[in-house]
Structure formats: C-alpha cells, structure tokens
Amino acid sequence: MAPIRLQCLRVGSPHRRALVVAAVLLATLQYPSATATARRTSSDDSSCTYTAAVLQYYLQTPGPGSDPSEVMRSNLLAYEEYLMQAAAQGASIIVFPETGITGFLQKDREIVLKWLQEIPEPNTEAALDGQRSSDSPDSCDSGCVATSGDDFVLESLKCMAACHKITIVANLGEVQYCQPAASSTVPTQVQSSAAAEDAVPGCPPDGRFQFNTNVVVDDNGALVVRYRKQHLYNEAAFDDPPVPEAGVFDTPFGRFTTFVCFDINFYNTSADVVLHDGVDSVAMSAAWPIALPTSSPQQTHSGWALGTGVNLLTANVRGVTDGLTFGGSGIYSGVSGNLTYTREDAPMQPELVIADVPCYRKRSWESYAHRPYSVEIYDAPVAAIARPAGGGGSGNKRRMKNKKNSRKRNEHRRRPGNEPNSENSETGDNSPRTGGEREQHTSAPPPKYFKNYVIGVLFNFTALEADIGRASVCYGDLCCHLDYAMSARGRRSDELYALAAFNDYYTAVTDQFWWQVCMVVKCRTSSYKTCGESVTRAKTKFKALTLSGDFWVEFISPSVRVDGDYLLAPLDQWSFDNDGEVMFSTKGIADPLITAEIQAFEPEKHDQSKRGVDVTCTCT
Numbered sequence: 263m264a265p266i267r268l269q270c271l272r273v274g275s276p277h278r279r280a281l282v283v284a285a286v287l288l289a290t291l292q293y294p295s296a297t298a299t300a301r302r303t304s305s306d307d308s309s310c311t312y313t314a315a316v317l318q319y320y321l322q323t324p325g326p327g328s329d330p331s332e333v334m335r336s337n338l339l340a341y342e343e344y345l346m347q348a349a350a351q352g353a354s355i356i357v358f359p360e361t362g363i364t365g366f367l368q369k370d371r372e373i374v375l376k377w378l379q380e381i382p383e384p385n386t387e388a389a390l391d392g393q394r395s396s397d398s399p400d401s402c403d404s405g406c407v408a409t410s411g412d413d414f415v416l417e418s419l420k421c422m423a424a425c426h427k428i429t430i431v432a433n434l435g436e437v438q439y440c441q442p443a444a445s446s447t448v449p450t451q452v453q454s455s456a457a458a459e460d461a462v463p464g465c466p467p468d469g470r471f472q473f474n475t476n477v478v479v480d481d482n483g484a485l486v487v488r489y490r491k492q493h494l495y496n497e498a499a500f501d502d503p504p505v506p507e508a509g510v511f512d513t514p515f516g517r518f519t520t521f522v523c524f525d526i527n528f529y530n531t532s533a534d535v536v537l538h539d540g541v542d543s544v545a546m547s548a549a550w551p552i553a554l555p556t557s558s559p560q561q562t563h564s565g566w567a568l569g570t571g572v573n574l575l576t577a578n579v580r581g582v583t584d585g586l587t588f589g590g591s592g593i594y595s596g597v598s599g600n601l602t603y604t605r606e607d608a609p610m611q612p613e614l615v616i617a618d619v620p621c622y623r624k625r626s627w628e629s630y631a632h633r634p635y636s637v638e639i640y641d642a643p644v645a646a647i648a649r650p651a652g653g654g655g656s657g658n659k660r661r662m663k664n665k666k667n668s669r670k671r672n673e674h675r676r677r678p679g680n681e682p683n684s685e686n687s688e689t690g691d692n693s694p695r696t697g698g699e700r701e702q703h704t705s706a707p708p709p710k711y712f713k714n715y716v717i718g719v720l721f722n723f724t725a726l727e728a729d730i731g732r733a734s735v736c737y738g739d740l741c742c743h744l745d746y747a748m749s750a751r752g753r754r755s756d757e758l759y760a761l762a763a764f765n766d767y768y769t770a771v772t773d774q775f776w777w778q779v780c781m782v783v784k785c786r787t788s789s790y791k792t793c794g795e796s797v798t799r800a801k802t803k804f805k806a807l808t809l810s811g812d813f814w815v816e817f818i819s820p821s822v823r824v825d826g827d828y829l830l831a832p833l834d835q836w837s838f839d840n841d842g843e844v845m846f847s848t849k850g851i852a853d854p855l856i857t858a859e860i861q862a863f864e865p866e867k868h869d870q871s872k873r874g875v876d877v878t879c880t881c882t
Contacts, residue, residue, distance in 0.1 A: 310515070310620065310621035310622060311618045311619060311620055311621060312354045312355070312515035312516070312618070312619055312621060313351065313352045313353045313354055313616065313617070313618050313619070314353060314354065314355050314356075314357075314543075314573075314575050314593055314616070314617060314618075314619045315344075315348035315351075315353040315355070315356040315357070315614060315615065315616045316356070316357045316358075316575050316576060316577040316591050316592070316593060316614075316615050317341070317344050317348075317356065317357070317358050317359065317362070317577055317591070317612065317613075317614055317615075318359065318577060318578055318579070318580050318589065318590075318591035318604050318612060318613045318614075318615065319337075319340070319341075319358065319359050319362040319577070319579055319580065319612050320362075320579065320580065320581060320611075320612060321361070321365075321366065321549070321579040321580055321581025321582070321583060321588050322337075322361070322365030322366065322581070323365055323366045323583055324364070324365045324366075324367070326368065326373060330364075330376045330377045331414075333364070333365065334363050334364060334377070334414075334415055335407055335409070335414070337362060337363050337364075337365075338363065338407045338415065338418050338419075339405075339407050340612070341358060341362070341363070341422070341432075342405065342406055342407060342418075342422055344356075344612065344614050345422050345426060345428065345430070346426060347614055348428065348614060348616060349426035349427065349428045351616055353428060353616060354428060354429060354481075354513070354514075354515055355428065355429040355430075355431065355513070355515075355518075355545065355575070356428055356429070356430055356431070357431045357545045357546070357547065357575045357576070357577040358430070358431065358432040358433060358547060358577050359433065359547050359548060359549065359577040359578050359579045359591070360433045360474070360522055360523050360547040360548050360549040360577075360578075360579065361433065361549045361579060362432070362433060362547070362577070362579060363415060363432065363433065363434050364377045364434065364435050366549070366583060367435065367499060368499065369497075369498040369499050370499060371468065371472060371499045373499075374435065374472060374499040374500075375437060375470075375472070377435050378435040378436055378437035378472060379412060379413050379415055379416065379434070379435070379436065379437065380412070380413065380436070380437055380438065380439075381416060381434075381436045381438075381475060381477060381485075381488050382485065382488075383488070384478075384485050384486050384487055384488050385484070385485070385486060390484055390485075402421075402425035406418050406421035406422045406425055408421075415434050416434070416477065416479075416485065419432055419477065419479050420479050420483040420484070420485070421483065422479075423479040423480065423481055423482070423483050424481070424482055424483030427481045428481055429478065429479070429480050429481050429513060430477075430478070430479045431476060431477075431478050431520050431545040431547065431575075431577075432476070432477055432479075432547070433474070433475070433476050433477075433522060433547040434475060434477065435472070435473070435474065435475070435500075436471075436472070436473040436474075436475040436488075436490070437470050437471070437472055437473075438470065438471040438473065439469060439470045439471075440462040440465035440466075440469060440470060440471060441462060441465060441469065442462075442465040442466070442467055442469055462504065463504065464504040466501060471501045471503070471504070472499060472500050472501055473490040473491065473500060473501060473503060474490070474491040474494065474497060474500045474522060475488060475489065475490050475491070476488075476489040476491070476509065476520045476521070476522055476547055477489075478509075478511050478518075478520055478545075480511075480513075486511050487508075487509055487510075487511045487520060488507060489507055489508070489509035489520050489521060489522070490503040490506075490507055491503075491521070491522035491523070491524075491525060492506055492521075492525055492528070492530075492531050493524045493525050493527070493528050493531060493773050494524070494773070495523065495524040495770060495773070506530075506531075508535075508539075509521055509535070510535065510539050510541065515621050516542035516543050516621045516622070517539070517540055517541050517542050517543075518541065518542070518543050518544065518545055519535050519536070519539065519541045519544055519545075520544070520545045520546065520547070521535075521544070521546055522546070522547050522548070523546070523547065523548040523549055523550055524770070524773070525546075526546060526562070526563070526566060527775050527777075527863055528773075528775050528863070529775075529863060529864065532544075532566075533570060533817055533863070536570050536572055541572055542572055542573065542621060542622060543572060543573035543574070543575065543619065544572060544573065544574045544575065545575045546563075546574065546575065546576045546577070547577055548576055548577065548578045548579075548591075549578065549579045549588060550562075550578050550588065550590060551586040551587060551588050552586075552587050552588065552589060552590060552606055553717045554796040554797060554798065555716070555781075555783050555784075555794065555795075555796060555797050555823075555856065555857045556716055556717060556779060556781060556783075556857065556859060556861070557717055558590060558606065558823070559576065559578055559589070559590030559591070559592075560590045560592060560600075560603050560606075560821075560823075560829055560830055561821040561823055561830070561857070561859070562819065562821070562861070563576045563590075563592060563594055564592065564594045564599070564600050564603070564821055564830055565818075565819035565820050565821035565859075565860075565861060566594075566819050567594035567595060567596045568594070568596060568599065568819070568820055568821075568833075568838065569817045569818045569819040569820065570596055570817050571596035571597070572596045573593070573594065573595050573596055573597075573619050573620065574592075574593075574594045574596075575593050575594075575619075576590075576591055576592055576593075576594070577591050578590050578591040578604075580604075580608070580610055580611070580612070580613070581610055582610070587606075589604060589606055589608065590603070590604060590606060591603065591604050591613070591615055592604065592615065593615060593616075593617040593619060595619060595620055597620045597622070598620065598833065599832065599833030600830050600832070600833065601617040601618075601619065602615050602616070602617045603615065603829070603830070605829055606798075606829065706789070706790075706791075708725035708727070708758075708760075708790035709790075710724060711723065711724050711735060712724075712725075712790060712793075714762075714790075714791070714792075714793050714794040714795075715794055716762065716764070716794035719764065719766070719768060720764075721737070721762040721763060721764045721779070721781075721794055722735050722736065722737045722762065722763045722764070723735065723760045723761065723762045723790070723793050723794070724760060724761050725758060725759070725760045725790050725793070726744075726746065726753075726758075726759040726760060726761065726782075729747070729748045729753055730746070730747045730748065731745075731746065732744060732745045732746070733746075733761045734761075735761050735762065735763045736763060737763040737764055737765040737766070738765045738766070739765065739812070740763055740764075740765035740778050740780070740811060740812060740813070741763070741811065741812050742761060742762075742763045742780030742781075742809070742810070742811045743780075743808075743809070743810045743811070744761045744782060744807070744808065744809050744810075745806070745807070745808040746782070746804055746806060746807045746808070747804065747805050747806040747807075748802055748803065748804055748805070749802070749803040749804070749805050750805075753802045754801050754802055755788070756787070756788050757784060757785075757788065757800065757801060757802050758784070758785040758787070758788045758789070758790060758793070759782060759783065759784050759785065759802070759855075760782075760783055760785060760790065760793040761780075761781070761782055762779070762780075762781045762782075762783055762793070762794065763779065763780055763781075763811075764777060764778065764779040764781075765777075765778045765779075775863055775864070776863065776864035777861070777862075777863060777864075778811070778813060778815070778861065778862040778863075778864065779859060779860070779861050779862075780809060780810070780811035780813075780859065780860045781857060781858070781859035781860075782807065782809055782855070782857065782858045782859070783797070783856075783857050783859075784797050784800045784802070784855065784856050784857070785797070797856055797857075798825070798856070799825050799856075800824075800825040800854035800855060800856045801825075801854050802854055802855065803851060803852075803853070803854050803855065804851055804855050805851075807851075807855070807858060809858055809859075809860060810860075811860055811862075813860065813862045815862045815863070815864055817862070818838075818860050818861065818862045819860065819861040819862065819863070820838045820859070820860050820861075821857075821858075821859055821861075822835075822836050822851065822855070822857070822858045822859075823855075823856045823857040823858075824851060824852075824853035824854060824855055824856060825853055825854045825855075825856055826852065826853030826854065828853060831851050831852075831853065835851050835852060836851060836858075838860075
C-alpha cells in the first residue's frame with residue numbers, strides 16, 4: 263500500500279492538531295520503518311528513490327508592532343505539524359519556504375534586527391550544542407518548539423529533525439556582528455557581543471551583517487549547512503554575504519545543494535554548483551511571485567530541473583501582497599519531469615506536497631557544451647510542415663547535419679525581427695500601454711515583426727497568422743525558429759499566437775543577469791498589441807510544434823504551459839534534446855497551448871570572439 267498523502271490541511275486549532283496527530287499515528291502504524299534512507303528495488307542505481315516533501319506556506323507581512331517571538335513560534339508549531347505528516351509518510355527530507363518563519367520583513371534594519379538570530383558555523387561544536395536527540399522521549403513527546411532562548415528557532419528545527427529522523431531545509435533571518443573597518447563609532451551591542459570579530463572588510467556601519475539564510479539540519483539534529491542568499495531581490499534590510507558560502511551537503515540518498523529563490527537565475531549560485539560539485543538534487547526556499555507568461559514558478563523551476571538534469575525541490579509561499587500573487591511549489595525531476603506541484607488557482611492556504619524522487623542525475627555535464635537546442639511537440643508526420651535542418655521526416659531521430667550549410671546559405675539575409683522599424687506601434691512608440699490603449703487597435707493586422715513588453719522588458723515578436731507554417735525571429739545574435747501545425751479545426755478566430763525572442767540583460771532591482779528566451783505565446787486577445795501579456799486560458803491546440811534556438815550556453819530551461827487539468831504539459835506529450843537531435847512524441851499536446859518556451863541564463867554576455875562560435879541566423 264502506498265503511503266497516505268495528507269495535503270491542504272489547515273492547522274493551528276486544538277481540534278485540527280488532534281486530527282493531524284491521529285493521521286500521523288495511523289500512518290506510522292502502517293509505515294513504522296520510515297527512515298532517511300534511499301530505497302533500491304535492484305542493485306541498479308537507476309531504481310533508487312527517496313521521498314521528499316515541500317511545504318507551501320502562508321505569505322505573511324508582520325506589522326511594526328508584531329511580537330517576533332510570538333509570530334515565529336506560531337509558525338514553528340505549524341511547521342512541526344506538517345513535518346510530522348511528511349515524516350509519517352516516509353519523507354527523508356522536507357523543504358520550507360523563504361520568509362515562512364518570519365514573514366516578509368520591513369526594510370528598516372533596526373526593526374528587522376528583532377527577527378534575526380546568530381547562526382553558528384556548521385559542523386562545529388557550536389552547531390551541535392543544544393541539539394535534542396530522539397533518544398530522549400520526553401523531548402520529543404512534549405513537542406519541539408522551544409519557549410525561550412535567543413536561538414530558539416534553530417534549536418526547534420534541530421529537535422524536529424532528530425525526533426522525526428528527517429532532514430530539514432528552512433529559511434530564517436541571521437545576524438552576524440562585526441567590527442567595521444576604520445570606524446571609531448561602534449554600537450554598544452557590537453562591543454559587548456561575544457560574536458564580535460576584528461575589523462571585517464565590508465562590515466556595515468552599524469556593526470552587523472544581516473543575512474537571508476537557509477539552514478540544513480540533518481536527521482541527527484546537527485546543523486550541516488548555513489547558506490546566505492547571494493542575490494537579494496528588493497531586500498534593503500539584508501546584506502550580500504562578503505564571502506559566499508557553499509550550500510552542498512551529502513545524504514544517504516544523494517548529494518544536495520540549497521539556495522534561495524532569486525539565486526536560481528544566476529549561473530554562479532545555481533548551475534555552476536551543479537556543474538562542478540556533482541549535485542543530484544537541489545532544495546530551494548522561495549518567495550516567488552507569479553509572473554506570466556514566462557516566469558511563473560512552475561514553468562521556471564520545472565524547466566530548470568529538466569535543463570540541468572537534476573531534481574529540484576521548491577517550497578514557495580502562498581498569498582497576495584503589494585499587488586503580487588505568490589504561489590507555486592513543486593518537486594521536479596531532471597529524469598522524469600514534473601512529479602508534483604501546486605496550481606496557481608489553489609486556495610490561499612498551506613499545502614504539503616510529497617513525491618518519490620529518483621536519486622540519480624540524468625546525464626553528465628559534458629554533453630551540455632555549446633550545442634543548439636530544440637523542443638518538439640509532435641503527434642504524426644505533417645507533410646505541409648517545412649522543417650529546419652535536422653527536423654527529421656518521421657518518428658526517428660536525425661542529427662542536424664545540414665545546419666552549418668544552412669547558415670552559410672543565409673549569411674546574406676537580414677536577421678528577422680532586428681529591423682530598426684520593428685516597433686510595437688505604428689508610431690514607433692516602444693513604451694508600455696494600458697490594456698485599454700491596446701484594445702483600440704484590435705482590428706489592425708500585425709506587422710511582420712513588432713516589439714512588446716513581457717514582464718517589463720521588450721521582446722521581439724512575429725505573429726503566427728497561418729494554421730500551419732514556419733517562423734523565425736531574432737534578437738541580436740539569438741535566432742528562434744518555429745515549425746508548427748494547429749489542430750484540424752485550426753486557430754480560433756479570437757485567438758492569436760506569436761513567436762518571441764529576447765537576448766539581453768534582465769535587471770531586477772539591484773541585480774541583473776543575461777537572459778535568452780525563445781517562446782511561442784498566446785496573446786491575450788486577437789490583437790498583436792496584447793502579445794506578451796498575462797494569459798491563463800486558451801482554446802487552440804497544436805498537433806505539431808518544433809521550437810529551436812541558437813543557444814550557445816551550458817544548459818537550457820524548457821517548459822510547456824497549457825490550459826487544462828495540467829498546468830504543465832506532461833513530459834510524455836513533448837520532449838527536448840540537447841544534442842542537436844529532434845525528439846518525437848506520439849501523443850502531441852492534449853490541452854490548448856498557452857506557452858512553449860526555452861530559457862537560458864548566462865553568467866555574462868557571451869563573447870563570440872572568445873568562443874569561436876558561428877551564431878549566424880539559420881533562417882530559411
């Protein structure tokens with residue numbers, strides 16, 4: 263019998279707590295041997311799996327008068343109840359979201375300080391002091407949430423991990439006192455703190471670092487990782503770590519790393535760790551808003567897992583603040599695709615997500631070096647579709663043998679979408695418009711190429727006006743190519759699709775990364791002016807779609823979003839290949855298409871002269 267899955271259960275009242283405890287006891291009787299070990303059905307590593315849990319928790323915004331200890335203890339009590347559910351169902355690891363314990367904090371450093379605690383160096387005597395072992399029945403039976411002490415948050419997590427034999431990844435606020443260099447005025451609390459050190463380069467004027475930190479506590483209750491978020495997103499009360507700390511840790515079921523939310527978009531904090539440290543799984547805490555059509559948590563995180571070939575466990579918060587809706591937690595496999603995830607239309611309440619996860623990584627990284635990528639959705643040969651080189655004419659794979667020759671034939675052609683008059687209006691105005699202004703142009707036919715805003719940046723577009731055809735659009739030296747066939751009924755008259763490209767820096771508050779995107783997207787209305795706006799519903803199905811781009815990066819992130827029972831199209835309906843080959847599916851996409859995209863994140867803008875790569879657009 264498979265383990266019971268307990269999800270979406272509100273906790274907090276005595277009655278609900280009793281229900282949780284009863285369910286946990288029942289599951290424990292059925293599964294008494296749930297321990298943090300990998301399971302193998304044979305000697306082959308490919309059969310190894312472990313059970314993972316992620317908690318999507320309330321988004322909270324404590325006011326200036328909130329009592330930090332009271333708020334954090336209340337959240338820790340809820341954490342403990344969900345952790346008991348996960349452990350009873352055999353989970354070896356549980357991931358909690360960013361800001362889940364503290365809530366979204368103020369931007370005032372003095373106010374935020376009340377919510378922070380000092381965290382010792384992992385794997386030291388200080389990291390082990392105070393841990394409460396599961397060998398002490400009184401400690402576990404009475405509950406793990408401490409009622410006193412400056413470090414009650416960390417000590418509570420240690421107790422939970424040891425009592426329930428589960429590895430915990432949690433996010434909390436950290437303070438590290440330091441001596442400002444060349445400063446004669448140091449706050450009193452810094453002078454008297456036992457944690458104060460000699461002059462530290464970069465020490466803030468107030469004599470302390472404040473970090474957004476993930477901790478990892480193993481199933482013995484020992485602190486094994488302290489990872490400080492490196493790429494802050496509008497977090498004025500927190501500091502960048504002066505020295506980056508590794509988030510890598512080993513378990514009986516594979517090698518992990520952890521990072522926090524926005525870090526995933528940066529090569530140095532995400533892909534580089536996977537590339538060089540042999541990581542099999544990633545545990546990420548997040549407070550990630552839903553940004554459509556291209557950066558919803560589910561799309562970005564599922565694509566990242568597939569692109570890197572490793573597992574990604576993502577715990578997000580759920581709620582609305584400052585006009586932004588947050589939500590989207592999941593467990594994604596680099597081997598078998600989307601294992602489980604929450605929906606964006608789910609209730610605004612906590613949700614526990616549990617899945618069995620393969621232990622191993624999909625492939626070695628040597629296969630990623632500087633190759634073109636494609637994504638294909640296909641249900642049967644469509645003779646009317648002219649495929650690009652390497653597209654294949656049947657259900658068999660075929661290498662892109664003619665790609666180089668195709669480039670040479672087209673070097674003289676203008677790169678589509680890069681024309682100087684490719685604007686998002688007839689007047690050449692590139693500024694964003696309101697929805698009402700766009701509706702004034704619904705009857706205007708789309709120009710060959712145009713520009714529209716997508717989550718704040720200008721993409722190059724070309725509309726798909728035929729039911730069957732091919733299209734190309736470029737942005738600088740990135741060219742995107744599409745072959746497609748809509749369903750037998752064709753595109754609905756009130757729906758318009760477009761192919762879009764982006765290849766530039768994406769700036770988010772104080773940080774930026776190089777972002778490359780090739781994307782097929784449904785426009786909000788039949789007007790090309792609405793292409794790139796948020797869309798959640800569609801009615802047009804594609805029975806064949808091949809999307810490719812001249813990406814020359816170390817990994818790509820593919821995803822397919824649909825309107826139906828699934829938010830993300832299952833991997834048995836589409837496939838991607840990183841080796842220049844085209845893969846086929848015999849089913850096609852069952853639900854109407856909203857977005858099919860390939861994203862790529864560069865550590866810096868690539869230099870053609872250094873890489874020696876021919877990036878001529880392969881337009882035909």
